Amino acid sequence: MPHAHIRQAQLRCAIVGLGRHGAKEMIPAIGRAQNASLVAVFDIEPTRNAECSASLGLPTYRTLEDMLNREQPDFCIVETPHFTHYGIVEAIARHGIHVLKEKPLALNLAEGVRLQRLCQATNVTIGVVAQKRYTPSYHALRRVLEGVGKPWYVSMVYRLAIGQEDQGWRSNREEAGGGCILDMGYHFVDLVTWLLGVPDEVFSAPLLQSGETTENGAAVTFKYMNTHVQGSLLLSRFSPGKDESITVHGTDSVVYVSRDSLHIFGAAGNQIERLEFVGPSDLLARQIDSFCESLTGTSGIDKANEGELEQHLSNMAFIEACYQSASSLLPANPKEILHNQVAATAS
Numbered sequence: 001m002p003h004a005h006i007r008q009a010q011l012r013c014a015i016v017g018l019g020r021h022g023a024k025e026m027i028p029a030i031g032r033a034q035n036a037s038l039v040a041v042f043d044i045e046p047t048r049n050a051e052c053s054a055s056l057g058l059p060t061y062r063t064l065e066d067m068l069n070r071e072q073p074d075f076c077i078v079e080t081p082h083f084t085h086y087g088i089v090e091a092i093a094r095h096g097i098h099v100l101k102e103k104p105l106a107l108n109l110a111e112g113v114r115l116q117r118l119c120q121a122t123n124v125t126i127g128v129v130a131q132k133r134y135t136p137s138y139h140a141l142r143r144v145l146e147g148v149g150k151p152w153y154v155s156m157v158y159r160l161a162i163g164q165e166d167q168g169w170r171s172n173r174e175e176a177g178g179g180c181i182l183d184m185g186y187h188f189v190d191l192v193t194w195l196l197g198v199p200d201e202v203f204s205a206p207l208l209q210s211g212e213t214t215e216n217g218a219a220v221t222f223k224y225m226n227t228h229v230q231g232s233l234l235l236s237r238f239s240p241g242k243d244e245s246i247t248v249h250g251t252d253s254v255v256y257v258s259r260d261s262l263h264i265f266g267a268a269g270n271q272i273e274r275l276e277f278v279g280p281s282d283l284l285a286r287q288i289d290s291f292c293e294s295l296t297g298t299s300g301i302d303k304a305n306e307g308e309l310e311q312h313l314s315n316m317a318f319i320e321a322c323y324q325s326a327s328s329l330l331p332a333n334p335k336e337i338l339h340n341q342v343a344a345t346a347s
Contacts, residue, residue, distance in 0.1 A: 011074040018043035022079030029284035035292035107177035131283035148250030154231035159239035179214030204322035
């Protein structure tokens with residue numbers, strides 16, 4: 001059952017989790033968003049909680065329940081470690097409050113399906129912070145895909161210079177849910193399903209060093225049986241610098257996309273079109289505004305959040321297929337994996 005739309009200009013927002021990303025990235029993004037205003041913050045660490053509340057001129061709450069009961073925000077943004085997400089989201093949803101949570105959707109696909117059932121039972125919207133789909137160059141790619149002729153190969157690269165995650169909860173498989181495929185790679189898995197749909201076959205070879213439980217890199221290939229499109233996704237935490245790009249090979253042309261540009265080349269290698277996207281792209285603020293628009297029923301600036309929870313379940317099925325393939329050394333079908341998990345959860 002769809003939730004009732006909220007009728008007001010700006011939605012009241014609270015942040016749960018005041019770590020580096022929550023305090024340094026998400027709070028400023030809310031300030032830049034047009035459709036939301038920050039009314040409360042909460043963190044389980046008392047000193048961090050009190051200091052952040054005071055710096056923003058907001059009241060300090062000793063428990064999450066106290067904050068939810070007193071403030072009754074329209075939605076909460078959850079910025080806590082992966083293993084804490086479900087319990088926090090459940091507590092918020094039980095209050096009838098919508099949630100925009102940090103990626104990934106869940107620790108694993110089974111937990112993702114449980115979140116879907118929670119969403120249905122409480123009649124709330126659960127969104128996921130996957131802001132790369134709001135990148136202007138990727139939106140331009142989505143618009144020009146039909147003009148490349150019949151796509152036959154897609155190459156995607158996402159590399160960061162953050163090094164090995166060998167300390168803290170991110171290095172613990174049970175607490176993190178996975179390594180770079182589930183964590184940083186979630187952004188590009190989201191782009192795969194958003195741009196191309198869910199593939200029929202996934203094969204994954206993760207980089208897992210001796211003694212590690214979470215991978216620091218992965219080479220993933222995927223295939224669509226009906227369209228015969230094939231693709232590859234390279235993920236790595238070990239890189240001289242940040243590298244993120246998508247190349248689409250079509251029968252008529254080739255499209256190369258980076259964060260700030262899009263290039264279209266003809267069959268002879270001649271450049272047909274070049275688009276530059278200059279200036280800052282406030283992706284987090286755009287996602288917050290788009291999420292608010294989904295709650296108020298207004299026309300989204302990007303409409304990138306349409307069918308969001310279902311797509312994020314598809315993301316989790318893709319990721320589950322990666323891990324199953326890495327374990328079996330055989331391709332895995334994310335569509336079958338999702339179907340079987342939904343059936344198992346229902347039984």
